[in-house]
Amino acid sequence: MIRCSASVLAALATVLCAAPGVALSAPLDDRPEPRKYKAYCHTVIDGSRATAYCNNPYPGGDRVRLHIECERWWDLDVDSAPARIDPAGYVELTGRCWKEIRAVWVSHQPLAYP
Template sequence: MICASGLRRTTALLLTAAALAGPSAPGPLAAHPRGASARPAPRPVPPGPPPGAECHTLVRGSHATADCFNGNATPDRVQLHLRCARWWDPAMDTAPVTVGPTRHVTLAQRCWLTVREAWVSHTPG
């Protein structure tokens, strides 16, 4: 059972929290001349930068390959990077290759023993 002072305290806390939070829901929509309620116009989404080529990497033991396809209208420069598992095995990078629109390239590189990590970097080309 809630006592009257506890109910007043809870109500006061809720009203204070609501006042601090501000309006959480938009006001009523203006009536449309034909009787239907007006809907706010959707905001246009600004176009982002075009994505680069889509690349899939495959690591098998000491070999890594990346297959890249550029389905965009702009060229993309791709480069395969490897981090080898052993400290004495140097990290390896391929030369950057430009992938033209609707073109496909395969990049390959290897470590002496084992590949720890492989990734492709993109530069607008």
Template sequence: MRTSRCVAAAVLVAAVVGFIAVASNASNSAAQERPRPREAACSTWVRGSHATASCFNPNPDVDRVQLHVECARWWDPDMDGRSVEVGPAQHVRLADRCWKEIRKAWVSHR
């Protein structure tokens, strides 16, 4: 009877160890398969009627960024800045403005 308990305990331990190994391999392969974002990391801030974006590209590929500004007043035209190329390990700063207040500002990637 004692032998069967030892065998059962050994089988249980082997099953748990096997399950942990399969689970860790699955999570490692899922992390490796997940695509990295290929866009520059950008921060945007607004001060009064001025909008500024700061972008850094940590990737080996070139990214094109563009600052968009939506003005708060109906008579104030919205602005779409020029598209700028951000190479690998490069930093760019984009700026634009409205006559009065800014409703929102954002950066698009191409």
């Protein structure tokens, strides 16, 4: 087991930070802009059926998919087809398992407009 004192660790950090050409993280300008707006979705589970209600109040488009994980090992999980939601749009996505549902979530993908 190697033990380092606080002064050794501080000296190593100083050398790494001061070394020319060593980038510890990407410059702020090169980082992708985080997605600020995505459609608002809420899910409802009713027995073995799940429904996602999504609306998009934002100026950008969104593509949503409903994902359902079934409780039983033999029951196939469900991934819906992608649904496009334009600005001010609304969509309902449904799916079901044969028996119980373990988890439900909605994934988002931004739409690029020309």
